[in-house]
Amino acid sequence: MRSRLEEKQRGTALGTRPAPLATDQLFNAGHAEAYWQQATRCVDLVRRKVAEVDRPFTGACPEELKEHFAGIDLDAPLGELRPALEELERVYLDDAVYFHHPRYVAHLNCPIVLPGILAEAILSPINSSLDTFDQSAGGTFIEQSLIDWTADRIGLGQDADGVFTSGGTQSNLMALMIARDHHGASLADHGGNKHEGLPADYRRLRILGSEVSHFSLQKSAAILGLGYQAVMPVACDAHYRMDPTALKARLEECLAMELIPIAVVATAGTTDFGSIDPLEEIAALCREHGIWLHVDAAYGGGLLCSPRYRHRLAGIEHADSVTIDYHKTFFQPVSCSAFLVRRRSDLRHVTHHADYLNPLCQAEAGTPDQVNKSLQTTKRFDALKLWLTLRIMGAEALGEMFERVIDLAGEAHAELARHPEVEVLLEPPMSTLVFRYRLAGLTEAELDELNAYVRSALSRRGEAVIAATRVGGRRYLKFTLLNPDTRLEDLTAIVERIVNHGRDWCEAQAPARAAAS
Numbered sequence: 432m433r434s435r436l437e438e439k440q441r442g443t444a445l446g447t448r449p450a451p452l453a454t455d456q457l458f459n460a461g462h463a464e465a466y467w468q469q470a471t472r473c474v475d476l477v478r479r480k481v482a483e484v485d486r487p488f489t490g491a492c493p494e495e496l497k498e499h500f501a502g503i504d505l506d507a508p509l510g511e512l513r514p515a516l517e518e519l520e521r522v523y524l525d526d527a528v529y530f531h532h533p534r535y536v537a538h539l540n541c542p543i544v545l546p547g548i549l550a551e552a553i554l555s556p557i558n559s560s561l562d563t564f565d566q567s568a569g570g571t572f573i574e575q576s577l578i579d580w581t582a583d584r585i586g587l588g589q590d591a592d593g594v595f596t597s598g599g600t601q602s603n604l605m606a607l608m609i610a611r612d613h614h615g616a617s618l619a620d621h622g623g624n625k626h627e628g629l630p631a632d633y634r635r636l637r638i639l640g641s642e643v644s645h646f647s648l649q650k651s652a653a654i655l656g657l658g659y660q661a662v663m664p665v666a667c668d669a670h671y672r673m674d675p676t677a678l679k680a681r682l683e684e685c686l687a688m689e690l691i692p693i694a695v696v697a698t699a700g701t702t703d704f705g706s707i708d709p710l711e712e713i714a715a716l717c718r719e720h721g722i723w724l725h726v727d728a729a730y731g732g733g734l735l736c737s738p739r740y741r742h743r744l745a746g747i748e749h750a751d752s753v754t755i756d757y758h759k760t761f762f763q764p765v766s767c768s769a770f771l772v773r774r775r776s777d778l779r780h781v782t783h784h785a786d787y788l789n790p791l792c793q794a795e796a797g798t799p800d801q802v803n804k805s806l807q808t809t810k811r812f813d814a815l816k817l818w819l820t821l822r823i824m825g826a827e828a829l830g831e832m833f834e835r836v837i838d839l840a841g842e843a844h845a846e847l848a849r850h851p852e853v854e855v856l857l858e859p860p861m862s863t864l865v866f867r868y869r870l871a872g873l874t875e876a877e878l879d880e881l882n883a884y885v886r887s888a889l890s891r892r893g894e895a896v897i898a899a900t901r902v903g904g905r906r907y908l909k910f911t912l913l914n915p916d917t918r919l920e921d922l923t924a925i926v927e928r929i930v931n932h933g934r935d936w937c938e939a940q941a942p943a944r945a946a947a948s
């Protein structure tokens with residue numbers, strides 16, 4: 432039997448019409464009806480799935496999932512939608528991790544709002560690329576107005592600007608790149624990093640962030656040619672907020688050692704604890720020393736929409752640049768994120784004019800090409816998701832949902848703090864709860880093992896998906912609360928299971944421990 436590829440090649444060779452394969456699947460006027468019918472089938476599949484999912488995850492392990500892929504030959508297409516969807520259900524949807532489920536409380540993945548999903552249904556088929564105006568037209572103004580709206584909520588002032596990015600990691604990279612190049616541009620004997628590469632003093636450049644800041648600072652430093660060595664951790668207070676006294680000492684240390692601090696990164700919502708660094712005090716120190724202040728508000732950005740908790744971000748308006756992740760606390764589908772600067776001219780460090788795409792004359796004529804401000808060229812129209820969300824629901828509705836999970840974290844903390852077998856690390860500054868299961872008489876090493884066991888037991892049974900982290904070298908468990916549908920009862924039920932698994936572990940270990948002692 433001939434393969435379909437051979438059939439097709441043969442058909443072409445004979446000058447006959449090739450087998451009905453390729454152009455049938457193009458999105459165009461002729462296929463609008465087919466598009467609609469097939470899209471409906473996909474939507475229907477998702478509708479059925481979301482209605483039947485009764486746990487956040489089946490607990491399938493990588494080895495089990497990998498088996499599904501053994502018989503699949505990517506060079507043997509199924510030819511139509513139905514069997515492809517059936518296969519997809521088996522290899523992906525049946526065992527997907529469902530973030531919308533109330534007992535998914537692991538990472539910073541939010542349940543998403545309908546307007547954001549509906550926007551995906553529009554932005555994918557139209558497929559605008561938000562690099563140049565001539566590929567996006569009105570899309571450019573949608574993205575720009577959301578940047579302006581966000582900058583306005585932050586209070587960055589009239590000269591602010593920014594661009595949508597793929598996530599907080601890219602936004603933080605942009606921030607540190609611009610801070611690095613801002614320093615490069617200030618040197619009398621250097622023609623700027625863009626043209627000449629790193630300046631002679633590059634080994635002395637330092638980036639200061641709290642010891643619990645996001646790992647993308649290290650990654651960025653490495654990418655930017657400065658290395659991990661350039662990231663100077665600043666000590667925190669007991670609430671995991673950057674200690675301004677420690678920052679002051681670090682800055683003085685830099686001066687004494689002839690190091691050059693190019694940026695201070697304040698975190699507004701640390702990934703593990705939700706702690707917000709003291710922005711006002713940090714901003715004052717940055718101003719005094721003339722250092723770039725970047726605020727990483729990837730997690731805490733949602734407070735911009737919260738009437739009750741907006742004040743927790745006080746001081747963010749002093750930032751030179753800000754990271755906001757709409758795909759975390761604005762309940763948007765991945766990806767949806769932004770990078771903002773106080774002075775639009777600072778974005779010139781990422782600008783490059785290509786004759787075929789965004790020539791200088793085009794910029795001079797006032798054409799708003801987003802690519803002039805972006806690390807990316809072809810760029811998704813992610814802004815549409817936030818746009819439709821604001822146009823349908825409004826910002827306060829988003830803020831209200833975030834407030835609910837912040838309040839839930841407070842209630843859950845009170846509950847956990849009373850539990851004799853649970854040690855809670857701190858009162859939640861935002862919506863994460865860090866704790867561990869603890870029984871008297873166990874060593875720290877045993878507690879580490881026990882808590883790791885508890886987490887995998889929960890996930891393996893699909894009872895809940897929770898996160899884990901290390902604090903002071905010890906293993907802790909973490910609830911990241913972003914689902915306004917999660918109830919206190921969901922959390923207490925998870926804790927009950929944690930306790931049961933913990934006790935099981937102790938019982939199973941008892942003979943070994945008795946023998947050892």
Ligand SMILES: *Cc1c(COP(=O)(O)O)cnc(C)c1O
Binds near residue numbers: 539597728
């Ligand atoms: C999530 C997070 C990031 C990274 O954002 P991505 O969108 O995952 O790339 C950066 N900083 C903080 C504080 C975060 O919580």
